[in-house]
Amino acid sequence: MLNPDRFLSDLHTLRRFGASGVGRGVRRPAYSDPDIAAREWIAARMAEAGLRPHFDDMGNLFGLAPGDASSLLLGSHSDSQPEGGWLDGALGVMAALEVARCVPGVSVVSFQDEEGRFGATTGSAVWSGQISQAEADAFTDHDGVSLGRARSRMEGLSSGPVDPSRFSGFMELHIEQGPVLDRDGKRAAVVTDIVGIRDMMVTFDGEQNHAGTTPMHLRRDAFRALAQFSALLEDRLRNVVTPQTVWTIGHVSLHPNASSIVPGRARFSMQWRDRDPERLGRMENIIRATAREVADGGGFELSFGSMFGLEPVGMDPRLRRALEQGAQEVCGDEWLHLPSGALHDATNVARLMPVAMLFAPSIGGRSHCFEEDTEEADLITALRILAAAATRASAQAM
Numbered sequence: 001m002l003n004p005d006r007f008l009s010d011l012h013t014l015r016r017f018g019a020s021g022v023g024r025g026v027r028r029p030a031y032s033d034p035d036i037a038a039r040e041w042i043a044a045r046m047a048e049a050g051l052r053p054h055f056d057d058m059g060n061l062f063g064l065a066p067g068d069a070s071s072l073l074l075g076s077h078s079d080s081q082p083e084g085g086w087l088d089g090a091l092g093v094m095a096a097l098e099v100a101r102c103v104p105g106v107s108v109v110s111f112q113d114e115e116g117r118f119g120a121t122t123g124s125a126v127w128s129g130q131i132s133q134a135e136a137d138a139f140t141d142h143d144g145v146s147l148g149r150a151r152s153r154m155e156g157l158s159s160g161p162v163d164p165s166r167f168s169g170f171m172e173l174h175i176e177q178g179p180v181l182d183r184d185g186k187r188a189a190v191v192t193d194i195v196g197i198r199d200m201m202v203t204f205d206g207e208q209n210h211a212g213t214t215p216m217h218l219r220r221d222a223f224r225a226l227a228q229f230s231a232l233l234e235d236r237l238r239n240v241v242t243p244q245t246v247w248t249i250g251h252v253s254l255h256p257n258a259s260s261i262v263p264g265r266a267r268f269s270m271q272w273r274d275r276d277p278e279r280l281g282r283m284e285n286i287i288r289a290t291a292r293e294v295a296d297g298g299g300f301e302l303s304f305g306s307m308f309g310l311e312p313v314g315m316d317p318r319l320r321r322a323l324e325q326g327a328q329e330v331c332g333d334e335w336l337h338l339p340s341g342a343l344h345d346a347t348n349v350a351r352l353m354p355v356a357m358l359f360a361p362s363i364g365g366r367s368h369c370f371e372e373d374t375e376e377a378d379l380i381t382a383l384r385i386l387a388a389a390a391t392r393a394s395a396q397a398m
């Protein structure tokens, strides 16, 4: 029998790995001490539940259902943002484990580096063949540490690859991370599709100089180039985007980053997301052209790093239907359909098998911050919907 208290207690225990900041905050980036310790703790819970824990070379952790028959895969990720909440990813993994305890033919996964210390959804990207292990190993984090070096910390745990053909499909429960369910007072959402993303580094090189003696009109201040680019982009993208399109400059490094030096270099991440791949392409052209215009206008050198991208994906109709029926059964008409503006491992797994997703409400729409939270009653509702859907989907797969 589904045990909501055990599920909540597991979630609270997982939060202790890397617990930080206000409220229920967590710092558990991929391959950090708390991430590895949390994965070992989850592996032990999997074994207790009768699943076979199996780490692959990336550090993705699978809990494999016993027997040779194909099983339904449920899960998400247990790494966090550098400043994250206790539910982003963790909810999907702990709910999957509780469902696997009660529904036969269910396997569980916690993917590695979903939060993109090294890329974005890196663990599932490698598992699904979106990128090779060698390509991923060359990725570096913002401190210059390579993924290859970071994952060597987990080397002793690996039992080699997990064959995706042993799974009939994948369902991921996640918090919404946006305001809609909370605002509309609804209990859950069945996801229709997941947006696509593009992400690249951009660098303006100007001239480093003395902040007291260099007249304003003689400066080639790389920070001012970045500021001008950001403001211009707002205007240049206006006729191309929809109210759902988003773009973000989320990581900036100024060189040499000192109060009395005119910055010689500004290097920053440029990320944009939309449901339409053509629009993503048009935005790329505008982003590149706007950066070029700023560089040429102010005498800056401009360079673009390599671009990371994931295409938008739709959810599988059969698995989505199982979640819709589960939602109807558990909470009547108190659920919605929603697109996902956040990235998820389901995007990569869709290359391998049918996938579907369920959302639980986020209080105040907050996520990727310490304040992220969800009412416990809503967490339990989501668990029940996932269990009902998994029961249906695994019966259909047989």
Ligand code: GLV
Binding pocket: 114, 115, 341, 342, 343, 344
């Ligand atoms: C994943 O957390 C994302 O950035 O959407």
Ligand code: MN
Binding pocket: 077, 088, 089, 114, 174, 344
């Ligand atoms: Mn997540």
Ligand code: MN
Binding pocket: 081, 088, 115, 368
């Ligand atoms: Mn996240």
